[in-house]
Amino acid sequence: MIQVENLTRGFAHGREMIRALDGVTFVVEKGEYVTVTGPSGSGKSTLLMSMGGLLHPTSGRVVFDGVDIYRQSPKALALFRTKTIGFVFQQFHLVPYLTAWENVALPLMLNGNNRGKHKPIAVGLLERLGLGSRLDHKPSELSVGQQQRVAMARTLANNPSVILADEPTGSLDPGLANDLVGLLKDLNSEGKTIVLVTHSRELAATGDRCLALLDGKVVQSAEGALVH
Amino acid sequence: MNVIKVVLKELTERKNQLLTSLLAIVMGIAVIVAIRSITYYSEKAIALEMDALGANVLILPKGVTVDDYYRADLTDETMPESYVDDILTSGLKGVDNMSPKLSMTAQVSGKETIVTGIRPKQEFLAKPVWEMAGNIFERPVGCAAPAAGTTPKAPDAVDKRTPIDVLPENGVLLGNDLAARLGLAEGTTLAVNSELFQVAGVLPPSGTVDDGRVFAHLGAVQRMSGRPGRINAIEVMGCCQSISEGLIAGLNRRLPDAKVVTINQVVSAQQRTNKMMRNFSLVFLVIILMVGGASIANYMFANVYERRREVGILVALGAGRGLIQKIFLLKALILGLVGGVFGYLGGGALAVILGPRLAGISVSPRADWFIYSVLISVGLSLAAAAVPVYRATKLDPFVTLQEV
Numbered sequence: 368m369i370q371v372e373n374l375t376r377g378f379a380h381g382r383e384m385i386r387a388l389d390g391v392t393f394v395v396e397k398g399e400y401v402t403v404t405g406p407s408g409s410g411k412s413t414l415l416m417s418m419g420g421l422l423h424p425t426s427g428r429v430v431f432d433g434v435d436i437y438r439q440s441p442k443a444l445a446l447f448r449t450k451t452i453g454f455v456f457q458q459f460h461l462v463p464y465l466t467a468w469e470n471v472a473l474p475l476m477l478n479g480n481n482r483g484k485h486k487p488i489a490v491g492l493l494e495r496l497g498l499g500s501r502l503d504h505k506p507s508e509l510s511v512g513q514q515q516r517v518a519m520a521r522t523l524a525n526n527p528s529v530i531l532a533d534e535p536t537g538s539l540d541p542g543l544a545n546d547l548v549g550l551l552k553d554l555n556s557e558g559k560t561i562v563l564v565t566h567s568r569e570l571a572a573t574g575d576r577c578l579a580l581l582d583g584k585v586v587q588s589a590e591g592a593l594v595h
Numbered sequence: 596m597n598v599i600k601v602v603l604k605e606l607t608e609r610k611n612q613l614l615t616s617l618l619a620i621v622m623g624i625a626v627i628v629a630i631r632s633i634t635y636y637s638e639k640a641i642a643l644e645m646d647a648l649g650a651n652v653l654i655l656p657k658g659v660t661v662d663d664y665y666r667a668d669l670t671d672e673t674m675p676e677s678y679v680d681d682i683l684t685s686g687l688k689g690v691d692n693m694s695p696k697l698s699m700t701a702q703v704s705g706k707e708t709i710v711t712g713i714r715p716k717q718e719f720l721a722k723p724v725w726e727m728a729g730n731i732f733e734r735p736v737g738c739a740a741p742a743a744g745t746t747p748k749a750p751d752a753v754d755k756r757t758p759i760d761v762l763p764e765n766g767v768l769l770g771n772d773l774a775a776r777l778g779l780a781e782g783t784t785l786a787v788n789s790e791l792f793q794v795a796g797v798l799p800p801s802g803t804v805d806d807g808r809v810f811a812h813l814g815a816v817q818r819m820s821g822r823p824g825r826i827n828a829i830e831v832m833g834c835c836q837s838i839s840e841g842l843i844a845g846l847n848r849r850l851p852d853a854k855v856v857t858i859n860q861v862v863s864a865q866q867r868t869n870k871m872m873r874n875f876s877l878v879f880l881v882i883i884l885m886v887g888g889a890s891i892a893n894y895m896f897a898n899v900y901e902r903r904r905e906v907g908i909l910v911a912l913g914a915g916r917g918l919i920q921k922i923f924l925l926k927a928l929i930l931g932l933v934g935g936v937f938g939y940l941g942g943g944a945l946a947v948i949l950g951p952r953l954a955g956i957s958v959s960p961r962a963d964w965f966i967y968s969v970l971i972s973v974g975l976s977l978a979a980a981a982v983p984v985y986r987a988t989k990l991d992p993f994v995t996l997q998e999v
Contacts, residue, residue, distance in 0.1 A: 416992075421996075422991075441916065445910075456996065460904065462905055464607075469596060472596040474913065477918070521912075
C-alpha cells in the first residue's frame with residue numbers, strides 16, 4: 368500500500384516559491400491501477416517522481432508498506448527504487464550507447480544480480496515483448512514502438528511490485544498506445560500496482576480509479592472515468 | 596553487464612570525442628616526459644661540463660693556506676702520501692679523483708724552476724685543460740653520468756693516453772712556456788739538479804703557473820727532495836652534490852691533521868647551475884600539469900553535462916551516488932591510464948628526436964618514467980575529474996529527466 372500524506376513540493380523560481388504539489392493526500396492499494404490526470408503544470412510528474420523516491424518532498428510523506436521512504440538512508444532509498452519501483456517514461460530514456468538487451472540488463476546490474484543471469488533474463492523479457500530479433504540493436508536502430516517495448520522490458524527487469532508510468536503513450540501512435548495499455552493491464556492483472564500519469568481522458572479512464580490534479584491539489588477522485 | 600562495460604561502451608560511443616580528449620591528455624603527458632627527459636640529460640651534460648672545471652677541493656697540510664698553494668705551491672710543510680689511500684678506503688662518497696703532488700725548486704737547464712711530482716694518471720684526470728692536447732689527453736668522466744649515447748672514457752683506456760700512463764721514471768712533462776723558454780721539445784733531454792730526464796711531452800698552455808713548471812713522477816721528486824712518502828697537496832675532484840651533502844665534513848673527520856678547503860667559485864657555480872636546471876624543469880612541469888589538468892577537467896565537465904540524462908536514468912533505476920561517482924572516476928582512470936602509456940611513448944620519441952636538435956644532447960627514454968607518466972596521468976585525470984564527478988553526483992534526476 369502506498370500512502371501519500373499531505374505531500375507538498377515547492378520549487379524556487381527567483382524569489383518566488385512555486386508549489387507544484389500542495390498538500391496532496393491519497394492512498395493506492397496494493398494491486399490497484401490508478402490514473403492521475405490534469406492539465407500541464409498541475410503537478411502530475413512531480414507527484415509521480417515523489418512517489419518513486421526520486422524527488423524529496425518539501426513536506427509530507429510517502430509511505431510504502433508502512434515505511435516513510437524519505438526517512439531512509441540514500442542507499443536504502445536507491446535500493447527501494449531498484450527492487451520495488453519500475454518507471455516508464457514518455458521519452459523512454461534508453462541509454463543510447465547500449466544495445467536493447469544491455470539496456471534491459473541495467474537494472475539487473477544495479478540490483479546486484481549474478482552477472483551470468485543478466486543476459487538470459489533480459490533476452491527472456493525482450494522475447495516476451497516480441498523483440499527477440501532486436502537484442503543487439505541500439506535504440507537509434509529501433510522504431511519508436513520497439514524503443515517503448517525495450518523501455519517496458521527494462522522496467523520489468525527486476526520484477527517491481529509498483530509501476531509508475533509518466534505519459535507512457537505520449538510518443539506513440541494510437542495502435543502502439545493501445546498495445547501498451549493492454550500490457551499495463553496485463554501486468555496489473557498479474558498483481559502489480561500501477562500509477563499512470565496522463566493528460567489523456569481516454570487513457571485516464573482505463574484505471575480502476577482516477578485522480579484529477581489542478582494547481583498541485585487533488586480536485587477530484589472517482590472510480591473509472593472522471594466526471595469532467 | 597558490469598560498470599566497466601558500461602563505461603567502455605560510453606567511451607567508445609563517440610570515438611572522435613574520445614580521441615580528442617585522449618589526444619589532449621597524451622600530448623600533455625608527452626610534453627612532460629619529453630621536457631623532463633631532455634632536462635634530465637641536459638642536467639647530466641651540464642654536470643659533466645661543470646666537472647670539467649677541475650678540482651674543487653684541496654687537502655693541504657694544516658699550516659698551509661690556499662694563497663700559499665696558489666702563489667707558489669711550495670711550503671716546507673708536508674703530509675703523508677698515505678692520506679690518499681686513507682680516503683680511498685674510507686668509503687666516503689663523491690670523491691671522483693685525487694691528485695697528490697709534491698713540489699720542489701730545482702735547477703733545470705741552469706734555471707731555478709718548480710718541479711712538481713705527480714701521479715701522472717690522476718694528475719691528468721684533474722687537469723681538464725690538458726684534454727686540449729688531443730689524443731694524448733683524452734679525459735675520462737667524473738661523477739656525472741654521461742649523456743645517453745656517449746661512451747664513458749675509461750680511465751684505463753691506455754691506448755689513448757699512452758704518453759701519460761707510460762711516463763717513464765726518467766721522463767718529464769714540460770709546461771708550455773717553460774718548453775718555449777728553454778727551447779725544449781718532446782724527445783729532448785734536460786737536467787734537473789744534474790739528474791737527466793727525457794721530455795715525454797709538452798703540455799698545452801693553461802694560463803696558470805703550470806705553464807712554467809716541470810712535471811715528473813711523484814716518486815722521482817720525493818727522492819730528489821729527500822722527502823720519500825710525503826706530499827704537500829692533494830687536489831680532489833668531488834661531486835658538487837656530495838660536497839653539499841657532507842663530503843668535506845667526512846674528509847675533515849678522516850684527516851684531522853690536514854686542512855680541507857673547497858674552491859668556492861667552482862662548487863658554487865656547479866651548485867648554482869644544477870639548481871637552475873632543477874627549477875627550470877620544475878617550472879615546465881607545473882605549467883604542463885596545470886594545462887593538462889585544465890584540459891581533462893574541461894572534458895569531464897563536458898562529459899558530465901552531456902551524460903546528465905543517463906545519470907538521471909541510472910538514478911531512476913536505482914543507482915546511488917557511489918555508483919555515479921564510480922562510473923565517472925572509472926572513465927577518468929581509463930583516460931589517465933591510456934593517456935599515460937601513450938604519453939610516455941610519444942614523449943620518449945619526442946625527446947629522442949628533439950634532444951639532439953634542441954639541446955645538442957643525445958636522449959634515450961628512461962624506463963622509470965613510464966611509471967611516473969602513468970601515475971601523473973592517472974593522478975591528474977582523477978584530480979581534474981573530482982569536481983565534475985562531484986557535480987554529477989549532485990545532479991537532480993527529476994530535472995535531468997524532465998529537461999531533455
